[in-house]
Amino acid sequence: MVEKRAGSATTTGLAFAAVTTLFFAWGFITSLIDPLVAAVKGIFTLTDFEAQFAATAFFLAYGLISMPAAILLARLKAVPSILFALITMVVGCLTMLVAANLAVFPLVLLGLFILAAGITVLQVAANPLAAALGDPKLSHFRLTLSQTFNSFGTFLGPLLGATLFLDGVEVKDGTVLTDAVRAGALAGIDRAYFWIAGLIAALALFFFLSRRVVSAAVPATPAQVPSAGTLLSEAFSSRWALLGAGAIFLYVGAEVAIGTQMALFLNADSVWGMSDAAFGVPLLGFAMGSDGVPGVSLQEAGKAVAFYWFGAMVGRAIGSVLLSKVKAYKLLALFTAVAVAMCLYVAAIGGITAGFVAISIGLFNSIMFPVIFTLTLERSSASEAATSGLLCTAIVGGAIVPLIVGIVSGATSHGVAFVVPALCYAALCVFALAAGRTGVRNVASAKSLH
Numbered sequence: 001m002v003e004k005r006a007g008s009a010t011t012t013g014l015a016f017a018a019v020t021t022l023f024f025a026w027g028f029i030t031s032l033i034d035p036l037v038a039a040v041k042g043i044f045t046l047t048d049f050e051a052q053f054a055a056t057a058f059f060l061a062y063g064l065i066s067m068p069a070a071i072l073l074a075r076l077k078a079v080p081s082i083l084f085a086l087i088t089m090v091v092g093c094l095t096m097l098v099a100a101n102l103a104v105f106p107l108v109l110l111g112l113f114i115l116a117a118g119i120t121v122l123q124v125a126a127n128p129l130a131a132a133l134g135d136p137k138l139s140h141f142r143l144t145l146s147q148t149f150n151s152f153g154t155f156l157g158p159l160l161g162a163t164l165f166l167d168g169v170e171v172k173d174g175t176v177l178t179d180a181v182r183a184g185a186l187a188g189i190d191r192a193y194f195w196i197a198g199l200i201a202a203l204a205l206f207f208f209l210s211r212r213v214v215s216a217a218v219p220a221t222p223a224q225v226p227s228a229g230t231l232l233s234e235a236f237s238s239r240w241a242l243l244g245a246g247a248i249f250l251y252v253g254a255e256v257a258i259g260t261q262m263a264l265f266l267n268a269d270s271v272w273g274m275s276d277a278a279f280g281v282p283l284l285g286f287a288m289g290s291d292g293v294p295g296v297s298l299q300e301a302g303k304a305v306a307f308y309w310f311g312a313m314v315g316r317a318i319g320s321v322l323l324s325k326v327k328a329y330k331l332l333a334l335f336t337a338v339a340v341a342m343c344l345y346v347a348a349i350g351g352i353t354a355g356f357v358a359i360s361i362g363l364f365n366s367i368m369f370p371v372i373f374t375l376t377l378e379r380s381s382a383s384e385a386a387t388s389g390l391l392c393t394a395i396v397g398g399a400i401v402p403l404i405v406g407i408v409s410g411a412t413s414h415g416v417a418f419v420v421p422a423l424c425y426a427a428l429c430v431f432a433l434a435a436g437r438t439g440v441r442n443v444a445s446a447k448s449l450h
Contacts, residue, residue, distance in 0.1 A: 015214045016133040016142060018206050022082070022126050023146040025203070026119045027153030029089075029196060031309055033058055033112075035161035035302040036189070037260040038267075042169040042177055042298075043185050044105045048264070048414075052406035055260045056399040057109035059252070061116035063396025067231060067389050069124040079211045081125040086204040088118030093197035100190040103182075111193075124392070133214070151313035155306050159287060162263070162302025164188030170298050171264065172273075234382045235390035240438070244376025244387070245394035247431045251368045252394070253401025254339075254421035258361060260402050262308055265346075265414035266301035271355045278304060278355065304355075308362040315366025323367065332371045333432035335364040336425045343422035350415045358418070368428065375435045 033055050041051035073081045092115025099107035130146040165188045168181040177185075207214065235241045266272045274295045279285035284307055288300045296304070322331055342361050346354045373391055380387040401424065409417035 015210055016130065018203060018210075019126055019130045019133060020146045020149050021203060022122060023130070023150040024153040025196070025199065026122055027150035028157045029115065029119065029153075030058070031154040031157030031259070031306075032161040032192065033256075034158050034259045034305045035165045035263060038171065038263040038298055038302055039161075039165035039169055039185050039189070040105060040108060041264070042171045042175075043103070043182050045177075046105070047406070048261075048410040049403060049406035052257075052260060052402040053109060054112060055256055055402040057112040058116040059256060059396060059398030061113050061120050063393050063399065065117045065120040066124070066392040066395070069121040070231070070385070070389050070392075072121060073125050078125050078129045079207055079214050081121060082129070082207055083204055083211075085118045085121035085125065086200050086207070088121065089115055089200050090118075090197050090204070092116070092118055093193040093200065096193040097190055097197070100186045100193070103186055120392075129214070147316075148313070151309070151316060154309040155313060158306040158309065159303050161192065162299050162305070164192050166263075166297075166299035166302045168299075170267075172267070172269070231386045231389045234386040235380075238380045238382035238387065240376055240379040240441075241382045241387045241390050243431060243434070244372060244380065245390045247372045247376070247428055248369070248391050248394035249397030250401070250424040250427050251365075251372060251397070253397035254424035255365050255368075256398035257402040257405040258358070258418070258421055259305060259308055261405055261409060261414055261417060262305045262358060263298060263302040264409075265358060266296060266304055266355050267298045268414055269295075270350055270413075270415070272296040272301065272304075272352060275352050277352050281356075304359065308359050311360060311362030312366045315363040319367035323371070327436070328371045328375060329432045329436040331367060332375070333429050333436070335367060336429040336432060339364045339425040340422050340429065343418040343425065346418040347416050347422065354415060361421075372428070372431070375432075378440045379435065379438050381441060 037051050037054045040046060040054055041048070044050075069081075072084070076084065092111050092113075095107060095111030095114055099105075099111050126146075130142050133142065165185055167184055167188065169177060169185050235245075266278075272278050272295070276290070276294060276296075278288060278296055278300075279290050284304060287306060288296070288303045291297060291300065319331070319335075339361055342357050342364070346358050373388075376391060377384060377387055382390075401420065405417045405420045408420055
C-alpha cells in the first residue's frame with residue numbers, strides 16, 4: 001500500500017513537472033515575439049507599423065479565444081483541453097515552418113495566431129491544474145513556482161530568438177539585407193519553431209499517457225456551463241469589471257509595445273547604436289556578447305531585451321514582499337507613476353542613459369497584472385468567472401497598442417513613441433487611485449487573493 005502511494009506521488013510529481021514545463025514553454029514562445037518583430041521588419045522590408053502586426057496576430061488570439069477556452073475547459077475538463085491546446089500549438093509551429101520556407105509574411109501572421117490560440121487555451125487550463133496537482137496546502141506555492149518558470153522562459157526567449165533571427169540583420173535607413181542574411185534569418189525562424197514543435201509534441205504524448213492520474217487530481221467542475229454570451233453580459237453589467245478590463249488592455253498593450261520596439265530603439269544611433277556603454281555592465285554585456293564591432297548591433301540589442309523581462313521577474317519577487325506590507329492600490333499607483341516618469345525620460349531626454357531606463361521599466365511592470373486583476377475581482381459586482389473571463393479577453397490590448405506605437409515611431413522615432421505607453425501607465429495610475437477610493441465588494445476574493 002505504501003509503495004502504491006509512493007508511486008502515485010511520484011507520478012503526480014512528474015505531472016506537475018510537465019505542467020510547469022508548459023508554463024515555461026508559453027513564456028518562452030510569447031517573448032520570442034520581441035526579436036521576431038525586429039526580424040520580420042528587415043526580412044520583409046516592413047515599416048514599424050507593419051512589423052507590429054506580428055504582435056497583433058499573436059495577442060489578437062487572447063481577445064477572441066479566452067471566453068471559448070473557458071467554456072471548452074468546463075466541458076472537456078483539464079487534460080483533454082491541454083491536449084487540444086498542445087495540438088493547436090504544434091499546428092501553429094508547423095505553419096511557421098511553412099511561412100519561413102516560403103518567406104510569406106501573411107503565413108507568419110497566421111502561424112502566430114494559431115500558436116497563440118493554443119497558448120490561450122493552455123493558460124486557462126494549466127493555471128488551476130498546477131494548483132490542483134498535489135497537497136492542497138501547497139497549491140499557492142506550486143502555482144507561484146510554475147509562474148516563476150514562466151518568467152524564466154520570457155527571459156530566455158529574446159536571448160535565443162535574437163541569436164537565431166537577427167544574425168546580420170539590420171534595419172536602419174539605407175540598409176539593404178543580402179539574400180544570404182535574409183535566408184539565414186528565415187532559417188533561424190525555421191529551426192526555432194521546429195524544436196518548439198518537437199517539445200510540445202513530447203509534452204502532448206506525456207499528458208496523453210498520464211491522463212488518468214492527472215485527471216484524478218483535478219477538482220470536479222459544475223455540471224452547468226454558462227455560455228460566452230451569458231458571461232459577457234454579466235461582466236458588462238459591472239462598472240468595475242469594465243474598468244478592470246480597460247486597465248488590463250492598457251497594461252498589456254504598453255508592456256508588449258515596449259518589448260517589441262525595444263531592440264529597434266536600443267539599436268538606434270542616438271541610443272546604443274554608436275556606443276559600447278552597455279557592454280560595460282557585467283551581466284548585460286556578457287549576455288549581449290559583443291561582436292567586436294563598435295556600437296550595438298540589432299542582434300545585440302535583441303539580446304538586451306531579455307533584461308526587460310528579467311526585470312519583471314525580479315520585480316515580482318520584490319513586489320510579493322512589498323504587497324505584504326503596502327496596500328495593493330498604493331503600490332500600483334507608485335509603480336505606474338514611476339513607469340510614466342521613465343517613459344517620459346526616454347521620450348524627452350533620450351541618449352545612452354535612456355537605453356538603461358527603458359530596460360528598467362520591466363521592473364515596474366512586474367506587479368501590475370496581478371494587482372489590477374485582484375483589485376478588479378474585489379470590486380466587481382459580476383461573478384468571478386464572468387469578471388475573470390472579461391479580464392483575460394482584455395489581453396487583446398497587446399494586439400492594438402503596439403500598432404499605435406508603430407505608427408508614432410514611424411512618424412517620429414522609437415524614443416518619442418514611448419509617449420504612448422506613458423499615457424497608458426498614467427491611466428493605470430488613475431485606476432489605482434480610483435480603486436483606493438472604492439470599497440471592497442467581494443470580501444471572499446479579497447481574503448483569498450491577499
